[in-house]
Amino acid sequence: MGKRSNEMQSQILEVLRCHRGPLSAYDVIGELRQVSPKIAPPTVYRALETLAGRGLVHRLESLKAFIACRYAERQHASIFAICDNCGAVEESSAPDLFKGLSRVAGQSGFTVTRHVVELHGLCSLCGARGMPA
Amino acid sequence: MGKRSNEMQSQILEVLRCHRGPLSAYDVIGELRQVSPKIAPPTVYRALETLAGRGLVHRLESLKAFIACRYAERQHASIFAICDNCGAVEESSAPDLFKGLSRVAGQSGFTVTRHVVELHGLCSLCGARGMPA
DNA sequence: AAAAATAACTTATAACATAACGTAATTGTG
DNA sequence: CACAATTACGTTATGTTATAAGTTATTTTT
Numbered sequence: 274m275g276k277r278s279n280e281m282q283s284q285i286l287e288v289l290r291c292h293r294g295p296l297s298a299y300d301v302i303g304e305l306r307q308v309s310p311k312i313a314p315p316t317v318y319r320a321l322e323t324l325a326g327r328g329l330v331h332r333l334e335s336l337k338a339f340i341a342c343r344y345a346e347r348q349h350a351s352i353f354a355i356c357d358n359c360g361a362v363e364e365s366s367a368p369d370l371f372k373g374l375s376r377v378a379g380q381s382g383f384t385v386t387r388h389v390v391e392l393h394g395l396c397s398l399c400g401a402r403g404m405p406a
Numbered sequence: 407m408g409k410r411s412n413e414m415q416s417q418i419l420e421v422l423r424c425h426r427g428p429l430s431a432y433d434v435i436g437e438l439r440q441v442s443p444k445i446a447p448p449t450v451y452r453a454l455e456t457l458a459g460r461g462l463v464h465r466l467e468s469l470k471a472f473i474a475c476r477y478a479e480r481q482h483a484s485i486f487a488i489c490d491n492c493g494a495v496e497e498s499s500a501p502d503l504f505k506g507l508s509r510v511a512g513q514s515g516f517t518v519t520r521h522v523v524e525l526h527g528l529c530s531l532c533g534a535r536g537m538p539a
Numbered sequence: 540a541a542a543a544a545t546a547a548c549t550t551a552t553a554a555c556a557t558a559a560c561g562t563a564a565t566t567g568t569g
Numbered sequence: 570c571a572c573a574a575t576t577a578c579g580t581t582a583t584g585t586t587a588t589a590a591g592t593t594a595t596t597t598t599t
Contacts, residue, residue, distance in 0.1 A: 383533070400515065
């Protein structure tokens, strides 16, 4: 089945893993142009979607950006703490909370298939310094 | 202080309140053009931002859309259950869960100022019917 | 009435995302 | 091995969402 051995996906994953912070799809394109000058948006968006489906990368909705998964165990629901001052993103996993969220939603008969939980604020470093701009 | 008595904000809020579901900024522009044909994106985005700051509307990050707040009490943190089949959005408030979320984040010294909690899945009606496409 | 403050208008463009269709590579089956 | 099936990727074009930057207008404060 004509996959070029998922080379594109590997490259994109590599790019994301080399960055501590999130990258927009176009940031990724920018990085990849150094290697594949002709790469176009659909290629990258498709690969990112596949990688996200496999749980290897996460999309941060409130930043319109992507980040490599920090955890080996895949397909887990994550909580992201996003520092609005320095841009640092901390991923954590809290199964108990997700049960709670699903329970709240489930009270009206809702079935949850995907969680988006993104907390904005200040990381410990930025918070300690006494506020951003 | 040169506000046209916040007329634009009122109009936009009215538009959002007349719709059960979320509207994109450009959907709002489309509605408003019937009244104010010359309205441009920045006007709408600014008003939406102000309204969101006041807690009168919420931005659904994962839909890139806006919805009127269902609760009179403002500035509360909300959970949104979004049906991926019919588009229905249910807003609920669960202070306990937010404490839990803040606690998880706070373990690494993070201070939360804004919550984005959006659950995707199937509402009771769509779930009962036996799945979407 | 002048100054201050904020909202809105305007123009232009930036940033993000996908539709639609074509091509290439790999694998399973006959 | 040939060939269909499947999936990744390429290509072109366009659609959608969002903001920068500078101007104008309205209302309140002084």
